[in-house]
Amino acid sequence: MKPVSKRAYKYKYREVEYLWIDDLLASRDLDKSDKTGFEIILSWFERWRQGHMLAPGREAAGQFWRAQVLAKPREPWHKEQWAEAFRWYLRWLEIREQRTEPTIGLGERLKAAVHQKGSLRGLALNTKRPYAYWSARYGKWVTETLDGSAKAVMDESNARAFLAMIVDDTDVAYSTQKQALNALNFFFRDVCGREEVNLRVTFRKTYKKVPVVLNYREVSAIFEQLPPRYRLAAELQYGSGLRISELMRLRIKDIDIEKGQVTVRQGKGRKDRVTVLPESVAKLLPEWKKELKDIHEKDRLNQVPGVYLPNGLSRKWPKHGEKWSWFWLFPAAQLSKDPETGIERRHHLNVKHYSRLLSQAAEKAGVEKHFTSHVLRHSFATHLLEQGVDIRTLQKLLGHSKIETTMIYCHVAENLSYCGVRSPLDSLPEQALIQNDDRVYTPIVVGNAGVQAGYGDGDDGQVYRIPPPSDLPSEENDWDD
Numbered sequence: 001m002k003p004v005s006k007r008a009y010k011y012k013y014r015e016v017e018y019l020w021i022d023d024l025l026a027s028r029d030l031d032k033s034d035k036t037g038f039e040i041i042l043s044w045f046e047r048w049r050q051g052h053m054l055a056p057g058r059e060a061a062g063q064f065w066r067a068q069v070l071a072k073p074r075e076p077w078h079k080e081q082w083a084e085a086f087r088w089y090l091r092w093l094e095i096r097e098q099r100t101e102p103t104i105g106l107g108e109r110l111k112a113a114v115h116q117k118g119s120l121r122g123l124a125l126n127t128k129r130p131y132a133y134w135s136a137r138y139g140k141w142v143t144e145t146l147d148g149s150a151k152a153v154m155d156e157s158n159a160r161a162f163l164a165m166i167v168d169d170t171d172v173a174y175s176t177q178k179q180a181l182n183a184l185n186f187f188f189r190d191v192c193g194r195e196e197v198n199l200r201v202t203f204r205k206t207y208k209k210v211p212v213v214l215n216y217r218e219v220s221a222i223f224e225q226l227p228p229r230y231r232l233a234a235e236l237q238y239g240s241g242l243r244i245s246e247l248m249r250l251r252i253k254d255i256d257i258e259k260g261q262v263t264v265r266q267g268k269g270r271k272d273r274v275t276v277l278p279e280s281v282a283k284l285l286p287e288w289k290k291e292l293k294d295i296h297e298k299d300r301l302n303q304v305p306g307v308y309l310p311n312g313l314s315r316k317w318p319k320h321g322e323k324w325s326w327f328w329l330f331p332a333a334q335l336s337k338d339p340e341t342g343i344e345r346r347h348h349l350n351v352k353h354y355s356r357l358l359s360q361a362a363e364k365a366g367v368e369k370h371f372t373s374h375v376l377r378h379s380f381a382t383h384l385l386e387q388g389v390d391i392r393t394l395q396k397l398l399g400h401s402k403i404e405t406t407m408i409y410c411h412v413a414e415n416l417s418y419c420g421v422r423s424p425l426d427s428l429p430e431q432a433l434i435q436n437d438d439r440v441y442t443p444i445v446v447g448n449a450g451v452q453a454g455y456g457d458g459d460d461g462q463v464y465r466i467p468p469p470s471d472l473p474s475e476e477n478d479w480d481d
């Protein structure tokens with residue numbers, strides 16, 4: 001097994017190995033400071049290249065230099081050192097190619113293969129990415145633990161050993177363990193062409209977490225700390241119980257102000273559903289749409305390509321992305337390059353930026369609970385339960401496949417009995433329970449406990465109210481008066 005630089009593990013993409021690192025550290029032509037500087041810039045380049053799914057070479061290096069290095073003012077010595085680093089890297093590529101040695105690691109090769117097969121299967125990008133991640137991490141584990149050959153990667157016993165390591169040696173959630181298994185199942189079935197795959201792994205169950213729920217005061221305090229456009233998005237996410245991906249993918253056509261409903265397209269599990277549109281948000285949407293209309297018309301004048309269309313609709317209706325009805329409800333302020341097609345167009349708000357603003361707003365508002373954007377969805381469900389919405393209706397609004405998933409909110413809802421419901425008697429007006437009249441009351445005597453306030457049957461068959469114990473005679477013979 002080849003030695004791996006310890007500094008290589010501190011970078012974000014730990015599932016892939018950089019083949020040039022060991023050669024760089026063993027180079028006799030560079031001093032220690034140059035090696036450190038070269039490793040920093042080349043690792044930055046590798047993360048960028050793999051994120052854009054580009055092959056290593058002069059073209060990818062040129063794109064990185066124009067997009068990242070020249071995008072900001074740099075010190076002359078920085079540019080000089082970085083340029084020298086790329087000269088070394090390109091020479092290294094030439095030498096590897098002359099020796100017919102690979103220029104990318106096994107993990108990256110597996111990652112590219114999974115992306116390609118996933119695209120042929122029509123998998124969503126958010127599905128291909130974790131599958132590619134676990135396949136690449138498996139390839140990296142084989143490289144470090146075994147001989148790193150293709151034969152070792154395609155051996156199911158090695159995959160079982162890798163999954164056993166994930167279960168036994170890493171403290172990951174049960175859902176993460178299942179994700180790793182599904183990724184390797186996809187790798188062996190679709191990439192390797194196996195008809196039957198049986199990895200036979202027993203997962204370690206992890207404890208179920210109770211969802212974090214905000215009270216009304218905390219929700220309002222967070223909204224007050226947000227800029228207007230992000231506040232509208234947060235209010236809609238909370239008021240409609242949306243996942244963050246569902247919120248970002250909303251189009252103009254998905255909002256029906258007259259009916260007061262939001263249509264979620266291709267939510268989790270690729271299912272559509274309808275949820276409630278808050279009245280307070282509906283009042284703000286006409287003015288918000290005017291601002292969006294200006295952005296849309298400006299894009300049309302500048303001949304900006306239409307917005308992204310899902311499920312091959314861009315091939316069926318290539319001009320629909322330019323229509324107003326398909327425009328994003330929360331578009332990004334700047335144009336960006338589509339990671340799948342490479343087309344520069346207007347995308348929706350950046351998910352990470354939106355989440356970061358929400359976390360900062362929660363901190364400014366003094367919220368001491370662990371807060372993420374998904375907490376707004378938890379709060380939506382819990383607050384509806386507290387208002388008396390039945391669990392089946394809530395399940396439909398949230399888009400849960402199983403009622404057990406929705407039932408978890410019963411454990412955190414307030415104002416509910418242990419049965420999970422509120423008695424209808426508690427909802428009656430107080431005056432309906434108290435009658436001030438002159439009718440004769442019949443007491444209810446329970447054993448030796450004395451008289452208990454409540455309702456009793458009189459001699460005429462009518463039901464009368466019994467005064468509380470403090471108003472009843474204290475002696476038994478006083479009842480004759």
